[in-house]
Amino acid sequence: MNRFLKQLFIESVLAGGLLIIAKIIGLIGALWITQARYTFSTDSSGLLPILKLSVLDLDSLTTITSYSNALFTAIMILLVITVTSRILLTRIAANNSKIVAKVIYYNLFEWMEHGHTIYPKMLIWLVFTWLGALLVLRDALIGISWYSIPIVFITFAIVCSFLVFLDIDRHLQIISFPQQRESRKTKHSSI
Amino acid sequence: MNLAKLSIAVSSSLFIFGLFGVVIGSLIAFSILTPQGTVDRSLVLGATSQKALVFSPLKLESSIVSQSKLSLSNVPRGITSFTIEFKDLRATTYILQLLQTHNADEIPQSFQISPKLSAQQVPVSFSIIIDGIKLPLIQENGEYLIPQITVDPQSISTIQLEIIAKESILYPIQLELSITQ
Numbered sequence: 001m002n003r004f005l006k007q008l009f010i011e012s013v014l015a016g017g018l019l020i021i022a023k024i025i026g027l028i029g030a031l032w033i034t035q036a037r038y039t040f041s042t043d044s045s046g047l048l049p050i051l052k053l054s055v056l057d058l059d060s061l062t063t064i065t066s067y068s069n070a071l072f073t074a075i076m077i078l079l080v081i082t083v084t085s086r087i088l089l090t091r092i093a094a095n096n097s098k099i100v101a102k103v104i105y106y107n108l109f110e111w112m113e114h115g116h117t118i119y120p121k122m123l124i125w126l127v128f129t130w131l132g133a134l135l136v137l138r139d140a141l142i143g144i145s146w147y148s149i150p151i152v153f154i155t156f157a158i159v160c161s162f163l164v165f166l167d168i169d170r171h172l173q174i175i176s177f178p179q180q181r182e183s184r185k186t187k188h189s190s191i
Numbered sequence: 192m193n194l195a196k197l198s199i200a201v202s203s204s205l206f207i208f209g210l211f212g213v214v215i216g217s218l219i220a221f222s223i224l225t226p227q228g229t230v231d232r233s234l235v236l237g238a239t240s241q242k243a244l245v246f247s248p249l250k251l252e253s254s255i256v257s258q259s260k261l262s263l264s265n266v267p268r269g270i271t272s273f274t275i276e277f278k279d280l281r282a283t284t285y286i287l288q289l290l291q292t293h294n295a296d297e298i299p300q301s302f303q304i305s306p307k308l309s310a311q312q313v314p315v316s317f318s319i320i321i322d323g324i325k326l327p328l329i330q331e332n333g334e335y336l337i338p339q340i341t342v343d344p345q346s347i348s349t350i351q352l353e354i355i356a357k358e359s360i361l362y363p364i365q366l367e368l369s370i371t372q
Binding site: 002005006008009012013016019020023024027038050051052053054055061064065068127128131135139144 | 199202203206207209210213214216217218220221223224225226227
């Protein structure tokens with residue numbers, strides 16, 4: 001349990017850091033595309049002084065936020081697909097010796113996930129996918145971003161959730177019915 | 192044995208708190224990275240005009256103002272325009288807080304306000320009031336005036352807009368004020 005939590009924490013730091021980096025890249029990209037004028041100012045009205053990015057032209061605020069969120073969504077989807085491909089490769093290779101042979105041939109062994117990192121990675125990335133989707137949805141709801149971006153992100157998050165639950169369900173069945181597995185084994189041995 | 196269990200419990204709690212910390216930290220970082228519209232417009236005006244005299248528009252909270260817009264023209268630099276749309280003007284006198292001037296320089300600074308109304312022959316007169324002095328902008332007969340204002344060194348003054356309507360106007364009218372330094 002402790003090892004699982006530790007792994008969960010490590011993965012969350014990684015995913016959180018990448019989420020912020022994705023947002024920064026999205027923002028820089030959006031400002032570069034729109035060539036908008038902006039200022040950085042320090043807002044010390046709260047508990048801690050924070051750096052605030054203000055767009056000078058209010059009319060272009062929606063465009064900048066939308067571009068930034070679109071780039072952020074694209075980066076997050078790519079990251080999740082990367083993580084999923086590693087997990088998928090591990091899952092496929094576990095039941096297929098030919099795939100294992102190919103993995104070794106193409107030197108992709110490092111690309112595969114280790115057994116104890118699969119579930120923490122899966123859960124954390126699912127949580128951060130939903131977090132990203134909801135943050136993008138929040139921007140759309142307050143009227144500073146286009147609605148098409150959260151629609152794409154939420155659809156992707158739903159697909160990811162479905163895949164994760166499918167994987168967990170498959171493994172729960174393997175764990176939960178040892179008697180069936182035993183009976184299956186004895187059937188095979190009798191044949 | 193108990194000590195081992197305790198240490199596991201403590202480390203587990205730390206990991207869980209850390210996990211929440213990371214999620215909340217990401218949320219805060221995302222919010223900070225979301226750009227905002229400028230609130231402190233004086234910063235914008237000062238940065239654009241590169242002059243010691245800076246104008247800060249004040250929040251127009253009045254039932255007669257349907258929308259207001261501030262715009263900066265790049266060419267020529269230093270001209271600031273305020274467009275205010277009025278609706279449902281009754282036959283009465285209104286006074287609105289329009290903007291504040293900040294003269295950070297050690298010498299007096301001057302500026303001109305030129306008005307423009309979207310409709311002609313409107314039975315309304317517009318004036319500005321600065322430091323208690325009333326300066327007409329648009330007279331009842333439709334005559335436009337361009338007052339020149341000089342503000343004291345290192346001073347802050349509030350400019351008010353006085354609207355005197357002789358009769359009710361039910362259609363929207365737009366007033367554009369261009370400030371030239």
